[in-house]
Amino acid sequence: MRDVTHAPGGVRRARYAVAAVFAVHGAVTGSFATRVPWIQDHASLGAGQLGFALAFTAFGASCAMPLAGRISHRFGSRTALRGLLALWTLSLVLPSVAPNLVTLCLAMFVYGASAGMADVAMNALGVEVERLLGKSIMSGLHGMWSAGALVGSAAGTLAAHLGADARLHFALAAATLTLLGFTACAWVLDLQPAEDDEPPPRFALPPRSALLIGTVGFCAVFAEGASLDWSAVFLRDRLESSAGLAAASTTGFMLTMAVARIAGDAVVNRFGAVRTVRAGGVLAGLGGLLIVLAGHPAVAMAGFALMGLGIAVVVPLCFAAAGHAGPNPSQAIAGVATITYTSGLVAPSLIGGVAQATSLVVSFGVVTALACGLAVCAGVLRTAERGRGEVSRRASAVPDPRP
Numbered sequence: 191m192r193d194v195t196h197a198p199g200g201v202r203r204a205r206y207a208v209a210a211v212f213a214v215h216g217a218v219t220g221s222f223a224t225r226v227p228w229i230q231d232h233a234s235l236g237a238g239q240l241g242f243a244l245a246f247t248a249f250g251a252s253c254a255m256p257l258a259g260r261i262s263h264r265f266g267s268r269t270a271l272r273g274l275l276a277l278w279t280l281s282l283v284l285p286s287v288a289p290n291l292v293t294l295c296l297a298m299f300v301y302g303a304s305a306g307m308a309d310v311a312m313n314a315l316g317v318e319v320e321r322l323l324g325k326s327i328m329s330g331l332h333g334m335w336s337a338g339a340l341v342g343s344a345a346g347t348l349a350a351h352l353g354a355d356a357r358l359h360f361a362l363a364a365a366t367l368t369l370l371g372f373t374a375c376a377w378v379l380d381l382q383p384a385e386d387d388e389p390p391p392r393f394a395l396p397p398r399s400a401l402l403i404g405t406v407g408f409c410a411v412f413a414e415g416a417s418l419d420w421s422a423v424f425l426r427d428r429l430e431s432s433a434g435l436a437a438a439s440t441t442g443f444m445l446t447m448a449v450a451r452i453a454g455d456a457v458v459n460r461f462g463a464v465r466t467v468r469a470g471g472v473l474a475g476l477g478g479l480l481i482v483l484a485g486h487p488a489v490a491m492a493g494f495a496l497m498g499l500g501i502a503v504v505v506p507l508c509f510a511a512a513g514h515a516g517p518n519p520s521q522a523i524a525g526v527a528t529i530t531y532t533s534g535l536v537a538p539s540l541i542g543g544v545a546q547a548t549s550l551v552v553s554f555g556v557v558t559a560l561a562c563g564l565a566v567c568a569g570v571l572r573t574a575e576r577g578r579g580e581v582s583r584r585a586s587a588v589p590d591p592r593p
Contacts, residue, residue: 200379201322207377208319211275211312212331213338214371218282218305220342220444221363223418224437225349225356227426229285232356233294237423237550241542243294244419248536250299251306255528258310267318267381271311272372278308279367286356309531315378317509326455329506333451336502339418340444347441351434402570403511404529406467409560409567410504411530413474413497415537416557417443421494424481424550431487439487443494450502463507463571471565474500478558482551497561504564505530511571 230240262270281304284297316331342363349359421443425436450457458466477496484490512526537557544553 200377201319203377204315204379205319205323205327207374208312208315208379209331209334210374211271211371211378212316212335213341214275214367214374215278215305215308215312216335216338216340217342217363217367218279219418220339220344220440221282221346221360222285222301222342223339223440224343224346224422225286225359226419227422227433227436228350228356229288229294230423232286233288233290235291235294236546237427237542238546239291239542241539241546243291243298243539244542245536245539246295246298247302247305248532248539250302250304252528252532254303255306255310255531258307259314261307262311262314262381263383266383267311267315268375268378271308271315271378272375274304274308274311275371275375276368278304279371280364281305282364282367283357283360286360306531310527313509313527315381318379318381326510328509329451329454329458329503332503332506333448333454336444336448336451340441340448343437343441343444347434347437350437351432353433400512400525401529402567403508404526406564406567406570407505407508407526407530408533409563410474410501410508411534412537413478413501413557413561414447415534416541416554417494417497418534419538420541420545420550420553421490424554425487425490428550429484429487429490435487439491439494442491443498446495446498447502450499451506454503454506458503458507463511464568467504467507467568467571468565470500470502470504471562471568472500473497474561474564475558476500478554478561481554482558497557500561501564507571 226240233243235243258270258274261274264270265273281297281301284300285294288294288297316328320327345363346359349356418440421439422436425431425439426433431439454466461469474497477493477498477500480493480496481490482493484493508526508530541550541553541557544556
């Protein structure tokens with residue numbers, strides 16, 4: 191691929207632009223998560239049926255994610271991201287207009303497919319900007335995703351508190367986010383394939399070195415996906431909270447995720463990847479314990495906040511470790527991304543299935559066990575610590591890009 195971004199300071203502007211894209215992507219997720227109870231009631235679904243419908247999100251993403259590379263190769267990174275991001279923001283409307291299980295499954299398939307393709311495209315551009323800058327920025331980019339999700343969930347909390355129809359809420363959110371995303375994409379890197387570049391394969395197995403790293407990411411993203419889509423339902427159904435308070439639990443989770451990710455690079459540089467993830471696993475496990483034992487909404491909300499704080503920086507560190515784990519960094523990162531992303535999409539449906547068979551308390555007991563696994567498995571990220579040292583040495587040899 192060759193970069194056709196020629197303007198002075200283009201890389202710096204591309205960094206801010208891709209950060210804005212991450213925020214827009216997150217805002218869609220945050221908007222959706224806070225209105226899951228409304229969608230459940232509108233389609234007249236039980237917990238198991240809701241979980242089944244949410245599983246189509248994972249199915250759609252798994253089918254469509256391999257297409258993102260080919261689309262970027264065909265149209266160039268900027269045009270591809272602009273189109274895929276618009277498809278994602280507009281697909282937010284679909285779940286709210288689904289009147290039953292069948293139509294909701296179809297809506298979630300499209301929602302997941304567009305989410306996955308946009309996610310792959312923006313992460314690929316984030317990695318390229320990081321390479322050009324010679325320093326780590328992925329935690330900050332994921333922090334912007336969390337910040338966007340926080341804004342989306344805050345708006346959703348307000349809409350739920352006011353009793354607004356989710357169809358109107360999602361239509362307004364989709365129109366606003368589509369415009370913002372289209373504008374931000376004007377300044378992302380414009381990577382075009384060289385004449386002798388072959389189209390990327392539709393599917394490639396990740397190297398063995400990426401599987402253990404992907405397992406760590408799986409645990410973190412499983413907890414994230416479960417908390418995003420089920421925290422509001424947990425407070426409403428288990429603790430009989432109001433719609434506004436239930437939605438606020440999702441906002442609190444997003445807040446701690448955003449703060450931890452934005453500060454993540456500094457923390458990891460101070461304490462290292464392994465110790466950071468181990469400490470995060472302890473915090474996430476404590477949060478899960480509070481959720482399981484909660485007898486009052488405030489306790490559960492504190493648990494979700496601790497869960498977000500503990501798992502926040504795990505995925506960016508998994509990407510960093512994968513990039514230094516083998517001879518083919520791109521393939522390793524793609525493998526880890528597929529494992530972790532699929533985990534986040536599968537988690538809500540599995541939580542629903544367990545809740546249908548037992549209870550939501552048991553479901554979040556499973557989440558707590560996986561969160562504690564982060565503390566046990568953190569050692570596989572030692573490659574990320576070695577990689578940061580190499581990035582620092584490269585950065586010291588790269589001239590300051592500022593004009």
